[in-house]
Amino acid sequence: MPREEYQVPTTSGGASAGAMTRGATGGERHDSRAVMTYICGDCGGNVTLSKDALVACPHCAGRVLYKERTKRMVQFEAR
């Protein structure tokens, strides 16, 4: 999706009905307690952070967390 088309999701109003179907993870986006998974830079495990939680991996206490890569296919020219 081009950046210009992106709309900030809102819980009120029905304007986001289109955006719901477009996003790959659209179903859980409006969950009030949206769970975001990160990847630990040290052990590679999945980390879910809750509100007010310490930014650290529960398995190995690593403090570097990476955002997950997009689930969408990305096309490149082999040049």
Add this chain to the structure above:
Amino acid sequence: MAPSRHAAPSAEEHLRRNTVGINKETVTNVSSTDFPGHFPGEDHAFSIEQFQSAFSIQFHRNEANDASFSLIGIDASLANAFRRILIAEIPTLAIEDVFIENNTSVIQDEVLAHRLGLIPFNGGREGIHNFLKWYKKPEAGEDPYANSFDWNTVRLELNITCTVNPDAAPTENDPLKAYNHAHVYARDIVFVPTGRQAEHFDGENAIRPVNPDILIAKLRPKQTINLAMHMHKGIGADHSKFSPVATASYRLLPLIHITRPILGADAKKFQKCFPEGVIGLETVTREDVSKPGSGYEGHLGELKAVVKDSMKDTVSREALRHAEFEGKVKLGRRRDHFIFSIESTGQWDSDELFLESVKHLKLKCKKLEQQVINMVQ
């Protein structure tokens, strides 16, 4: 007086005209002179009969990935045309589009895609050369797969995940033993036949990398590469990954002319000025000595330097640096003797490539001929 057709120049004169002089610091006689009007009274008009009688090809080496042969009696313009066609205009199949679903390795998506594009592939020759046709890129706004068919697109996949090897010792330091798929090689690429490709590329004709051991990426446990690729036909002028040759080059035949005898210790030193096998040592015979003015008088039984195989020479001009050889040796190159060397990347055989370049040049000439005809009408 009407210009009479003189007899062809003497063999000696012909050799002089066909030799590029290589001196200590200069190169002389670099341009060819065998064109009409250069020598008064001599007819140098191109005729196919004359070309055919003077032209010859000698093969020195003919392997699938490395061929070397001499084209003798051809002009530099033609030899260079063949070289340029070999590099830039003979089509091959290469990875053109990469669709990355997931790549958590340390190598970035675009770099990975570029590396994949450079891998040379091989497969059933009949299928690659005849069945597969050109792919036309869809216009912007068109369906991106509108022009993709089984006769112009080959699909490949690469799905690989690195895992810890449970059988390895815990102290194992070699990642190749400690993990499964720590290295991603070209052999991990899987060919997915679509449509009629199953007929043309089945069994040993399958599309596969020429060298299965090309390293694509390195992984650590839980890192994964998950992608699909589309191959298309293209030419080297568009991108060098499509070039069918690793190198295609020529050099002119080196000439070494020993004008005055080089004898004894000097001969051994002279031999060392050239690569191995270029200069041989022979003993001066009674016959040599008996010729008056040859310079061999009184040197019966001594060693003399003779040219054994000038083709092996690299023309380093080392012999010209030493005072003792001054005036005794002349270096040069034959202007119409091209030693071609073609190294194929694997999709074609090297000798086949040269024939293909001849075919391409012929086709170009035919097109030009038609245009000239159109121009005259």
